[in-house]
Amino acid sequence: MQAMFDQFSGAKYDYGLEICFIVAMQTYTYDQCGCVSPYEWSARYIIPHGANNIIYANLCNISDSCYSDAADRFQGSLSISNDYASNCGLECNTNEYVLQLSSGLAPSSWYMNSIKEFVESSSIPLPSNWSSTWSNEIQNNYVSLDIVCGSTLVQSYTQQATLQSVDVISNIGGQTGLWIGISFLSLMEFAEMIFRLIRRQVYLIKDKIQKRRNVYDTKL
Structure with a gap:
């Protein structure tokens, strides 16, 4: 574009x-x-x-x-x-302009003589019976187009997200806290418990390995 x-x-x-x-x-x-x-x-x-x-x-x-x-x-x-x-x-933004179409007889009677003078002074070919039928000829061949502003008001439609990322996180936290009683503090406590269990298992494994090494050194 x-x-x-x-x-x-x-x-x-x-x-x-x-x-x-x-x-x-x-x-x-x-x-x-x-x-x-x-x-x-x-x-x-x-x-x-x-x-x-x-x-x-x-x-x-x-x-x-x-x-x-x-x-x-x-x-x-x-x-x-x-x-x-x-x-x-x-x-993201759209503007809509309402159109109202109307039609009427053109040209107006008061404008006919001016059009007749313009046509006769131009190079437009005229029919042989122009002097008697010029009014009908103008009515049949003249088209007038007027574009006017119907209103100064403009309707503007704007689309925006109903939920932002913060709102989504808040809704998830609120729903989980309401239905299953989980809060952010509960999640942190659960993560801490998992960490302590893993650390305990690592400590036991290291202690067992160290004891085996001590027994092996004693035999030697």
Whole structure:
């Protein structure tokens, strides 16, 4: 992903699971076809599988089915996706933007004359009956797209571990103490008892060996 976004100087970006899979799919497509999907043209900076150098991959011909077949194999094979997208884990933070779509008649009636003047002054070819049907022609061929911010509120979802390592140890100690009466002090006492028994056995063995040596020296 860093290789993909380094081409945008000064841009701020963060890890995204979807983008990570796109880069992994482009890498697999390049290994299979020698080019990448033209529909994901922004993800052309890739690192070939098993290499360390960054390359600027060529786009596949849109009529070539190799890139679509490679994408189908990537999405349908768990072993391939695990091999190429092994580092694509879940995001720690996600932002969700709620979209609300609406449609209306475009253009507005007050804007029709301005569009008519623009079309007539441009090099756009006009039909022979333009003077009488220009209103219908504009209505049938004009598309307006407006993107507005519906709200300034952003919902941020953060995932974090419910139990930390200290919590796990505390729960284990609490459960063992509750059900079988074992505490940390009891474990230390048990370990001390085992140590004393082992030390006692070692002492007895050494004493027996020493007595045998003394008997042997006396006979000599």
